[in-house]
Amino acid sequence: MKTRRRLLGLLVFLFFMTTGGLCFGQVVPGVTADTIKLGVLSDLTGKASYYGRACADATTVYFKYVNEKGGINGRKVEVIVEDHQWNVSQNTAAAKKLLKRDNVFALPISYSTLTTQAMIPLIEEEKVPTIAISEAREMFMPPKRYLFATGTPYDLQIEVALNYITKNLKKKDAKFGLLFQDDDSGVTCRRVLEKWDKEGKIKFVRSEPFKQGDVDYSTQAVNLNRFAPDYTVLMSEARTTASFLREAKKIGFSCQFIGVSSAVSSGMLDLAGDASEGFWGINSKAETYEDVPGMVFLRQVTEKQMGKYDINPYYVYGWVNALVMGEGLKRAGRNLTREGLVNGLESLKNFDVGGLVAPITYGPNKRFSGDKARLVKVDIQNKKFIPIAEWRGPED
Numbered sequence: 001m002k003t004r005r006r007l008l009g010l011l012v013f014l015f016f017m018t019t020g021g022l023c024f025g026q027v028v029p030g031v032t033a034d035t036i037k038l039g040v041l042s043d044l045t046g047k048a049s050y051y052g053r054a055c056a057d058a059t060t061v062y063f064k065y066v067n068e069k070g071g072i073n074g075r076k077v078e079v080i081v082e083d084h085q086w087n088v089s090q091n092t093a094a095a096k097k098l099l100k101r102d103n104v105f106a107l108p109i110s111y112s113t114l115t116t117q118a119m120i121p122l123i124e125e126e127k128v129p130t131i132a133i134s135e136a137r138e139m140f141m142p143p144k145r146y147l148f149a150t151g152t153p154y155d156l157q158i159e160v161a162l163n164y165i166t167k168n169l170k171k172k173d174a175k176f177g178l179l180f181q182d183d184d185s186g187v188t189c190r191r192v193l194e195k196w197d198k199e200g201k202i203k204f205v206r207s208e209p210f211k212q213g214d215v216d217y218s219t220q221a222v223n224l225n226r227f228a229p230d231y232t233v234l235m236s237e238a239r240t241t242a243s244f245l246r247e248a249k250k251i252g253f254s255c256q257f258i259g260v261s262s263a264v265s266s267g268m269l270d271l272a273g274d275a276s277e278g279f280w281g282i283n284s285k286a287e288t289y290e291d292v293p294g295m296v297f298l299r300q301v302t303e304k305q306m307g308k309y310d311i312n313p314y315y316v317y318g319w320v321n322a323l324v325m326g327e328g329l330k331r332a333g334r335n336l337t338r339e340g341l342v343n344g345l346e347s348l349k350n351f352d353v354g355g356l357v358a359p360i361t362y363g364p365n366k367r368f369s370g371d372k373a374r375l376v377k378v379d380i381q382n383k384k385f386i387p388i389a390e391w392r393g394p395e396d
Contacts (some may be wrong), residue, residue: 294354
């Protein structure tokens with residue numbers, strides 16, 4: 001009898017040691033003795049695929065590098081990528097596949113505000129740590145335990161620009177217009193301009209909404225032009241921004257146009273052509289051609305694995321998400337759990353990512369990593385964005 005009990009105990013011990021996915025008697029999804037499964041939800045073939053593929057590629061390249069260096073706490077990382085085509089229902093189906101069939105441990109990439117917002121109930125039900133590709137504040141308010149982001153919220157980006165214009169350029173009575181997507185994120189940004197107007201810092205003269213999927217912005221351009229703003233903030237992604245700039249040029253609408261980070265890309269410059277001349281952007285990531293340590297390293301690793309590759313801002317975004325997820329996994333330790341990963345991410349304080357973004361800080365009530373951004377302007381000859389000012393917060 002003693003021999004049988006000893007043998008049974010040995011078998012239980014060996015099972016525990018070889019599975020590696022048990023913690024205090026509970027199975028940990030996506031974790032074995034030598035592997036951690038991570039899932040990526042992105043647009044690979046839809047209308048935002050130029051950006052979505054970049055996020056996915058950056059994640060797989062980064063974790064391949066991590067695996068070549070020995071993995072994380074003795075485990076290699078397996079990345080499974082699913083295409084949601086920027087479609088809510090398809091994203092939900094892909095997320096359920098990753099979580100229930102592939103049994104992934106966490107999601108370092110959930111690309112787009114639209115698709116991530118719709119799957120928040122699933123994230124909370126499964127208690128799966130997720131890092132979104134989104135800079136829309138309202139999705140993170142109130143803070144949600146399992147949802148993180150590595151960017152700077154759009155409303156803070158706009159405040160950085162307003163502060164620079166009123167404080168550094170001393171434009172106290174400047175008139176502002178706004179083009180915004182008619183959703184919660186756009187309304188949040190409109191309220192920033194309304195607040196600054198109410199405080200007497202600027203004159204907010206006109207706002208014009210558009211809906212996702214619109215292709216004609218002629219009405220918005222005409223209406224904004226009637227109020228002759230000195231500055232017009234474009235709360236829009238690259239395609240909309242480029243289309244609006246072309247329309248503004250066509251009707252002779254001339255002012256200082258300022259776009260949020262979703263518009264700051266070589267793709268926008270290609271689409272807008274010479275209509276982008278003089279455009280300002282508000283960016284929360286370093287430019288891809290800069291030589292900050294993190295970008296030099298990113299380019300070296302990418303070239304080694306991918307050869308010649310078009311590194312766009314969303315590749316940098318995906319890389320930062322992967323890097324942050326990797327650091328969270330490392331801090332969670334060998335006895336990996338989802339709660340431990342959340343705690344590991346929350347322990348990041350002024351975490352340096354080599355200048356790719358401002359230092360990263362999370363906490364129980366802080367799910368955006370940063371509160372700084374940087375103003376850039378278009379160099380039309382070289383098709384680049386050149387910094388106007390260094391990283392700054394809304395009150396710097």
